Amino acid sequence: MPDLAPPLIAWYRENARDLPWRRPGFGAWGVLVSEFMLQQTPVNRVIPHLEAWLERWPTPADLAAEAPAEAVRQWANLGYPRRALWLHRAAVEIRDRHGNVVPSDVDALLALTGVGDYTARAVSVFAYGMRHPVVDTNTRRVLARAVDGRSQPGPPSRRDLAAMDAILPHDDTEAAIVNAAMMELGATVCTARAPRCAACPLAHMCAWRAAGSPDTGDGRRKQARYEGSDRQARGAVLRVLRHATVHSVPLDAVIADWPDPLQRDRAIDSLIADGLAEASEGMLRLPR
DNA sequence: AAGACGTGGGC
DNA sequence: TGCCCAAGTCT
CATH class of the missing domain: 1.10.10 (Arc Repressor Mutant, subunit A)
Known part of the structure; x- marks a missing residue:
């Protein structure tokens, strides 16, 4: 398998969107809040809510001092309101156990309410520059296509972490960029439907393209009907x-x-x- | 470990 | 209209 990192890094440098949480000095609390909001909610819907949230509660302790009701109300129509409850609990835990500083260690992050494999690594990598594989649905799709030659990823697995780790450069900074680039590529080019392969920096080394872009079936669970649920x-x-x-x-x-x-x-x-x-x-x- | 868990936009 | 999809986590 050829090295995916160089074209990913070059592409990301030119094509990364200017998103709030990517601004230098955005802060680990801001990154954590953004990751909670981004769990199953599209970027464009998150941005205004994120900015309002951080203006109201600039640190974990500011949020922790409020009743959970205020978090749920501020969450508005972002969906999955339990995330607001969990974020409030995480803020209390950060204040009480971590001196009001968002931890950088993956295991400490995983111990926070509502923080799982993805969010823990995303915060450690994007807020603190640590070197870990970050695997979300975009990353899994890009790996499925570019590396495995499949049209869609299989069910989520811990093996995904090892697969992502295998393509990370040794350098911490470059590894963080590759993590972000895989997510960005999956979000904007290597999309679930109608991927824009003509604009893809990996097209020339993509196993799925090389195999003729076959439809290998969808390993995704079907969402339950919402109407009437x-x-x-x-x-x-x-x-x-x-x-x-x-x-x-x-x-x-x-x-x-x-x-x-x-x-x-x-x-x-x-x-x-x-x-x-x-x-x-x-x-x-x-x-x- | 399969299913529950919101909401809105695209096609 | 109805189905798919969206930076997941918990039980």
Whole structure:
């Protein structure tokens, strides 16, 4: 397998988007917040929310001092609101266990609530310049095509980390660039549908292209239907709680017109179980 | 370890 | 319309 790093580095230097978290001195807290927001939410939707968040809470302790409800409300419509809860918990943990400094060590990062294999390495690499493989869905797709000759990656696996590590240069700085370049290439050129191979710096050494760009099938899990789902009901409940001018709403009034009353009750119960809502004396509200 | 978990945009 | 997709994590 030829060395992917040189063309990736040259391409990234010319084509990287100017994203807030790539600005010099953006800070590890900003990077951590951005990574939470970017978990399954597109870049363009994240940017305005990220800037508002950091303006309101410039350090972990600023966020930790607030009630979780404020984090959930500020999260607005970014989706997967448990991430707001987890980010709040992580802020408390960083304040209490790390002196209000986002850790640089992967294992310390992994111990934070809501931080998994991807986010831990992304923060260590992009905020602190450490040398680790960073593997997200973009990286996995580029590896699947350029290295394995497949149209789509298989299911996520710890082996992905070793595969990415194998193409990283020894130098820390160059390794960080290759990590970012793989993600950027997957996001802007080597996309899931209609990849722009004519603009790809790896096209001349791509195993998938060499094999004639075969459709090797999709190893991706199909997403459950959203329309009519419990998730949709949960989303509707939480939207009411976020928008409530009084921070507490009569339980019976929350999406009272929902078509399926059992689903409505299930949604409320599960939100309470998740810590995203609290009920008391016939009222429902975001967690204090 | 397969499924749950929001939301919005593209085609 | 309906399905796919988006810098994942947790149970």
